[in-house]
Amino acid sequence: MICHSQQSATYDSAPMVGNSTDDLQTEPNILKPGKFDLGTRSLILDFLGHYPPCSCEYSFVNLFCWQNLYRYSWFFYKNTLVIHDDRSQSLFMPIGEDLEPKELFALSQKAVSLGLSGSIGLVPESYVEIWPDLDRYFAVASDRDAADYVYMTDDLIELKGNKLHKKKNLVSQFKRAYPDYVVVPMTAKDCKSVMQFERRLLAGMTSVPSSLVEESDAIEMAFSHWDDLGLSGLMLLVKDKIAAFAVFSPLSSDTWDVHFEKADISFKGAAQMINHETAKFLKGTAQFINREQDLGIPGLRQAKLSYAPHALIEPYFLMPTKLDLRSH
Template identity: 30%
Template sequence: MTSTNSFQLLTLADFPPLKPFFHSLKNPLAIYSLPSLIAWNSEANPTYYALEDDLLLLRMKEISLQDSNPGCLLLPLCPGREIPPPELADLARRYSLPTFCFVPESYVRHFGCSSLSALFSLTEQPDYSDYIYRRRDLIELKGNRYRSKRNHISKFRKLYVETGRTTIEPLCTANIPETLLFLKRWCAENNRCDPEENLNLALESQACRILLEHLEFLEGQGIAVRIDGEVFAFGIATTLNSSMKVLNVEKADSHIPGLYQFLDQECARRLFEGVEYINKESDMGIPGLASSKKSYDPVKRIRSYQVTLLDKKAI
């Protein structure tokens, strides 16, 4: 039996040595983006890792779990192969961690429900199913389903773009300090960064700050939208696999009509060249966020599962 003490806290410095494990990633859930894992890591939501032979093991403490609970494992990462259910069961026993969380439905389909159910119980995690969109859809916004989006963008363009008041620029060392100031202002105006009010949203804001401060190091890309010379919106994307990137961050001043819709279209156009799909992550069970993501008519949702070892006596 291997102790959970074998795990060490994931830090920013771990990005270069762990990056090879995320090459050719088959897990399409956004949580398997290494920059996201690092950015979301915090005292309230810690992520740990361990290396075993050719495997990278990631252990996460879910926010909803009690302090005494050791948390759950993510699917192990191994370049060139997927880990079959019997090997998962062996890892669960050896590390005394019976549960794997954020198991994408593609894994369940690949190995089959019957193969998994022989060793694990399966429970869907609906709050953590990702929203997937075609890049082309979010750029072109064709059809009745996007009529309101086009109307909002048209109004914004007439007021701010056609009058020369708006500029769009890549996020870089020169403008990140101003973007951080906008994020601070956004937090204060929306009351969405206080952990006592909503821990998930507070952690999201913290992740935004980390991605901004270390954007180049974490190999992210971003844009900032200026109105009258001041940053009023920004977006950040990171690579997940060869056909999909993650839109990790979209923040805009909600008092400016059409700005959010304009930002979303520009992010799709400028940050996702070369990939067909945009992953906008999950809604974390937040009704307003769910409504916003559904309004863009995703082409699919990627379901997330929690699988727990049936025979816990062996642990």
């Protein structure tokens, strides 16, 4: 699995923006940040191509589709790309060559001077291990709720072993109950009907959590820009009726990210079936499938763990300590 590890990067420099690296701002411009419009897509993908992330948070699809909720923005700092999450008032770990802890702390303090928390999230374990003096500048804490669940594509297809036996049974039950099912690739023309399906699922709930309403808005954003975002997807149909769908896109050269997945629970086994079919569809294209985070939601955590992830990639969260940089 290819993940962002700046220290081991084989590239000579950060991605070029414009005609030269002079176009990169040398000081953070948090007050006049860039937005995640479609014109930004090639810029983000260029950075991520050089520094592949493990976290789904860096996916341009997620940044674009969730930006209204989290009020995401970006800016350059010392040839790195920094993403700001205005909802939590924190920064993502910069994308690019490693900033030393002192440099990272200077960035954090600039954010503090502008009324932000100065906290930095999505810090990979490799960075914490490389810089043992990090705790001189930050309080370092693991962030389990932001851990990404990564599965081997073949494991989700084969469903071998005792841990996945129930999943395999549910897939078999679905096939027996609905022998006329079909799985078809999603295209932009299908987005309207799939969005109607998503809304019906919400309308059928007695109580709708705000998180699902927010997710529905993000789905609508994705569907409104399907081709521009380079999305792929599958629909599971029973007698021309949608039973489930999944939406996904590449995160790195060997990993695809499943952004959205929904199933009608009245079709027993539909949720397991769409998961299984997505893996079959991606075989030969993706060695790994990132099924994103559980956000600390107990039911979601249990569901993701029940698929026996190949890796649980847990990032770190940095909170700045009070320090006089002049003494260092």
